[in-house]
Amino acid sequence: MKRKHYLLITLLIILFLTVNIVLLERDSDVDRTVLISEPISPKEKTLKTTFGTDGVIEPSSVSYVYAENERGEIKSVLVEEGQHIEEGTPLVEYVNESSQAEADALKHANDELELKKEKLLEDKAVLEEEMSETESLPDIDGQDEDDQHVHPSYDQTRPIQYEINNIEYSVKQIELEQANNQAKIDALTEASSETVVESEVAGIVTKVHGTSRSDGEPILTIASINPLWAIAYVGEEHIHQVEAGQSVMLYPEYLRSNSVLGTVIDVGTYPEDLADSDGQSQYPVTIEIDEGAAAGEDGTLDEPTDEDDTGQSAEGSNEDGNEEPSGELKAEGEVPESAPNEEAARAETETVPIRIGAHMNADITLKEMTGPTILDKAVKHNKAIVLEKGMLKQQKVAIGLHADEQYVIAKGLKAKQLLLREADLTIHTGTSYITRADWNALTKKRIKQFSGKEFSLLYLHGFLQ
Numbered sequence: 366m367k368r369k370h371y372l373l374i375t376l377l378i379i380l381f382l383t384v385n386i387v388l389l390e391r392d393s394d395v396d397r398t399v400l401i402s403e404p405i406s407p408k409e410k411t412l413k414t415t416f417g418t419d420g421v422i423e424p425s426s427v428s429y430v431y432a433e434n435e436r437g438e439i440k441s442v443l444v445e446e447g448q449h450i451e452e453g454t455p456l457v458e459y460v461n462e463s464s465q466a467e468a469d470a471l472k473h474a475n476d477e478l479e480l481k482k483e484k485l486l487e488d489k490a491v492l493e494e495e496m497s498e499t500e501s502l503p504d505i506d507g508q509d510e511d512d513q514h515v516h517p518s519y520d521q522t523r524p525i526q527y528e529i530n531n532i533e534y535s536v537k538q539i540e541l542e543q544a545n546n547q548a549k550i551d552a553l554t555e556a557s558s559e560t561v562v563e564s565e566v567a568g569i570v571t572k573v574h575g576t577s578r579s580d581g582e583p584i585l586t587i588a589s590i591n592p593l594w595a596i597a598y599v600g601e602e603h604i605h606q607v608e609a610g611q612s613v614m615l616y617p618e619y620l621r622s623n624s625v626l627g628t629v630i631d632v633g634t635y636p637e638d639l640a641d642s643d644g645q646s647q648y649p650v651t652i653e654i655d656e657g658a659a660a661g662e663d664g665t666l667d668e669p670t671d672e673d674d675t676g677q678s679a680e681g682s683n684e685d686g687n688e689e690p691s692g693e694l695k696a697e698g699e700v701p702e703s704a705p706n707e708e709a710a711r712a713e714t715e716t717v718p719i720r721i722g723a724h725m726n727a728d729i730t731l732k733e734m735t736g737p738t739i740l741d742k743a744v745k746h747n748k749a750i751v752l753e754k755g756m757l758k759q760q761k762v763a764i765g766l767h768a769d770e771q772y773v774i775a776k777g778l779k780a781k782q783l784l785l786r787e788a789d790l791t792i793h794t795g796t797s798y799i800t801r802a803d804w805n806a807l808t809k810k811r812i813k814q815f816s817g818k819e820f821s822l823l824y825l826h827g828f829l830q
Contacts, residue, residue, distance in 0.1 A: 401798045404752055404783040407737030412768040415728040416606065420597030420615070420652065422723045424588035428566055430456055432578035436560050437461025439576040442584065443561075448570045450587070457584055459560040468553035471546045478546075482539045489532040496525040567591050569721060588721055593654045595627060597727045598639060598647040606731050607632050613652050616726045627652040629729065652727065734766040736773045737780050744772055745788035752783040757796045760784070 432439065436459040443455045450456070499521050564587065572586035595615055599607055613627040630653045636646035743749055744762060751760040762777030778784070785792075 401757075401785060403786075405739065405743065405786045406781045406783050407739050407774060407778050409736065409780055410738040410771075410773070411733065411735040412738060412766050412771060412773050413730045414732045414766065414768045415614075415730050416599070416603050418597045418599050418650075418727050418729065419618075420595040420650075420725050420727045422654075422721050422725060423594050423596050424568065424590060424721055425592050425594045425653070426589040427571075428568070428587050428589065429583040430562060430564075430585040430587070432580055432582050432584055433459075434580040436562075437464065439578065439584065442573055442576060444570050444573070444585065446570055446573050449568075449590075450564050450570060451567050452564060454564045455561045456564050457562040459562070461560070464553040468550045471550050471553070475543050475546045475550075478539050478543050482536055482543075485532045485536050485539075489529055489536075492525050492529050492532070496522050496529070499525070571721075590721070593721070594630075595652040595654060595725060595727060597650045597652060597729070598637070599650050599729075600645040600647055601636070602645065604632065604648045604650075607650055607729055612730045612733075614728045614730075615652070615654070616728075618724045618726060626655040627727075628655075650729070732766055732768075734773045734775075736765055736775065737778045737782075738771050738773050739778070739784070740786065741767060741770050741772050742787050743784060744774075745790055748788060748790060749778065750785040750788055750790075750792055751778075752785075752798070755797065756794075757785075757792050757798050758794045759790065759792070 438460055440458045440460040442457055444450060566587060566589055568587045568589045568591075570585055571588045572583075574583050574585065576584070578584055595613075597613075607629060609629050609632060611629045613629060615625045615627055617623060617625075629650060631651040633649035633651075636648050639647045739749070744764065747762055747764065748759050749762050751758050760777055763775040764772050765775030766773040
């Protein structure tokens, strides 16, 4: 009995399959189709290829405050080593005691000149009184008839007037000497007061050399912090890819979750001898740190952070043979979100200290491109399978940049254009496609738009697929 039951079931299955195959072969209007999963579309993104190296934070310049003997003696240094200073911060205080002694001597000389001047003015007053009395005498007749009347004071007033003129000249000389002395007194008084030298730059005091300094010797050394530089070293294998203007993300080694932005401003042309160079010539690359990173009160630099960025730079290879980083893809064919752009990174950060001399890892952006971005497995041999008017089509594309297992498409795809998440070149242009049914979306209204025959054929076709 069981044997007959199994035989009947087998015959029914064979009959079912035979009928469906015959129906499909007789109906030439039914296309050969493929079953596809949920299609994807490009997203507008910016991708970068980076090269990782390391560097050290350095000041962009170093300035000195020198001893100036003309200001006097150094009374005190008003700052300490490691102190952060702003432009205008008091640095060194001078005092000039010898100038005060010279000024006192000139004041004493002016006092003596004043006494001499008063004595001359008293003499002048006496002479003027004597001359006035002489001029008041009556005229005297001459001895001969032809003689004119002669004033008796004429011969006496002439020498008196001469003495008066000499006194006035001496007084003017004294007054002139007093004025010159007073100008010297004013200058010496200003110089003898405590003079304070202020900083002309913002920075960090890296060295206090002391107060016992000869004229022209440095008292202070100040490292500028605006801007700060990072000096990185790149081997001869990659130095040709680095050029001025490229952006850089710097990561302090002791704070791996934080980063600071910078820009390459100079690429060295002569290598430096480094102990850990592994036999390769190492070229210095100067990176200027973003001006938005300001120095803190303790002499450290407040930098933006990027908590999502680990600072690691995995390297891959693109079709041109250039080394590029490869990232970790998000689940199930989705294009992972690119790293936050530089403006967003700065806006969503907290401050962390970055000190001069700190060692940092540096990711130098070698290439950067913005455009429609898809997973690299959606392109094969520069072709993608796109969905167009209900059909599948092999679409040629031009790859602009490959990084993090993604492509930025330079030409051939538009934003929001649907395509298969994996390029299968066995699918030819014009092939129809079907997707798995969404049972929640099936309604009587949608089913009734097909005739019974059409619905049966489509159902059987899908079943066989």
